[in-house]
Amino acid sequence: MQHSLKSKVWLSSPHMSGNELSYIEEAFRCNWIAPLGPHIDVFENDLCRYNGVKHAAALSSGTAAIHLGLRMLDVQPDDYVLTQSLTFVASANPIKYLGGMPVFIDSEKETWNMCPQQLEKAIIACMRGEIRTPMGRGEARLPKAIIPVHLYGMPANMQEIMRIANEYGIPVLEDAAEALGSTFDKRACGGIGKLGVLSFNGNKIITASAGGALLSNDDEMITRAKFLATQAKDVAKHYEHTQMGYNYRMSNILAGIGIAQLELIDDRVAARRANFNFYNNYFSNIEGVELLQEPNEKYFSNRWLTTISVNPKLTMGITRDDVMDALAAENIESRPIWKPMHLQPLYTAYPYFGTGVSDEIFNNGLCLPSGSNLTKDDLARITEVFDALFHKCKQTERKVAVNF
Ligand SMILES: Cc1ncc(COP(=O)(O)O)c(C=O)c1O
Structure with missing residues (x-):
């Protein structure tokens, strides 16, 4: 052929800066070959500074970050979670991990992202019990969360989405997996809603080979997210668990790659x-x-x-x-x-x-x-x-x- x-x-494709190996070597020198360590702390601080948020949790993937974010918003079985239909499947699957009910919202032509008019229609339908689910007519209740996506880096219409979300009192989790470096009205995508998600998968604008982050100004949520991301170990001499957690933390080696990548964003x-x-x-x-x-x-x-x-x-x-x-x-x-x-x-x-x-x-x-x-x-x-x-x-x- x-x-x-x-x-x-x-x-x-991945685009290395050249500094990655020195951070990886440093991790080896200090023997921080684990899902915790100094590179993770630095990477989280760098992400906070770059995105103008107070707190960040470096995680194993963007999908894990969405999953944890939805747990922070207390999504329970059958809760409605409104997300953009035009997206990668990882925006929606974590809703199902928690047994929630995804409600898909069409795009607007201007951004290809969540259409604010359709969003409001969907919220009203959820509140009136007019949603048709696979099990029949859904219960009347307020959606638990809204997940707009900044697809291909284009910011969603965050002004209208936030206005509607605030009017109805529904928290917003921004899926900014594709949008590190994008801004809406000079604010970083992922730093506008209650929570934001980034991905550092191999094809993203910067990569750690794999990885993600959960961003928020809410200290308690990020502290709790980190707790759940490390198997929810209670304070005790032995291993004690009262809640179900996950193994979702980022490796210290990969955080080193992330630091070097973010230097050139x-x-x-x-x-x-x-x-x-x-x-x-x-x-x-x-x-x-x-x-x-x-x-x-x-x-x-x-x-x-x-x-x-x-x-x-x-x-x-x-x-x-x-x-x-x-x-x-x-x-x-x-x-x-x-x-x-x-x-x-x-x-x-x-x-x-x-x-x-x-x-x-x-x-x-x-x-x-x-x-x-x-x-x-x-x-x-x-x-x-x-x-x-x-x-x-x-x-x-x-x-x-x-x-x-
Ligand atoms: C819009 C969107 N959401 C979520 C994800 C999930 O990120 P990850 O691959 O890091 O799990 C991706 C990318 O893969 C994505 O493009």
Whole structure:
């Protein structure tokens, strides 16, 4: 095959800073090879400073952070938890870990994130007992939590979501797994709601190979989260347990990787935003291919992944899948937008409030290679694929891309 000669261009691959190994060696020197140690304390402090929050718990994954966050909000069996339908499955699964009832909310077109109108409709329906659950009609009660997601780094409309949440007295857990470095109205995504979640999985803007964090200004919640994350050991000489805990703490070695990665977060955001500008510039003259813009100056996206929507009615029949296949033929990775939860076999029976916005985004949307370590050669190869595919769609001379 032709592409076997060409190196793979990844969607979003780890980008080491060079300092990681010195932190790992330090952990070995001090023999802190455990899910506790000085790197964890430093990493948590660094995360607090960067995100403008008072407390952070470094954990084994973002999924673990959501799970613990929902326990902090006392989610019990059959409690309603409202989350965005258009997201990665890890935003929803922890609701089910606790026996809660996920209620899926459609996206708004402006951010692709939780639609405030649909959110309010869902809250009212929960309160009136008008929710149809897989077991029948749900009980009338206030939802226990709202989980907006800052998808692909684009901040959700936190002004409206927080206004609605405060009006009804429902705590917000922000899923900022993809949004470290993004801000809404100059506040860090993940630092606006009662709790926030980050992920340091291998494909994220910074990585610890795996890992996550729970953020909050609430001292008690983070202290309790750390207690539950270390198997909920009561104070005693022997091992005494009155509550069920988890093994969810981050390793001290991985925290060392995290520290080194976070040192360069501003560069990483700048590089990903430059990727977005490159693609934005390229597609500015091609009808039928749209990029999601920041709606106004309140929104600052880390541009974790640049996404496009392809409208085959305007691209002379070229579809999202055609773009994906053409890139794959050149050993270039791309990925469809997350399939909404209300369309997933796992969750089709669960309540959903929406008008099909996320369905359409899913049908036409594609994530493009967006790593902060993309080279000029990588971008040239991607450009070649686009040139071959879209040459008939071009309207005018393409502007020269200068933003990388
Ligand atoms: C939106 C979203 N939520 C949650 C997660 C879960 O994070 P982790 O993979 O660290 O468990 C991810 C990423 O993987 C994600 O993209």
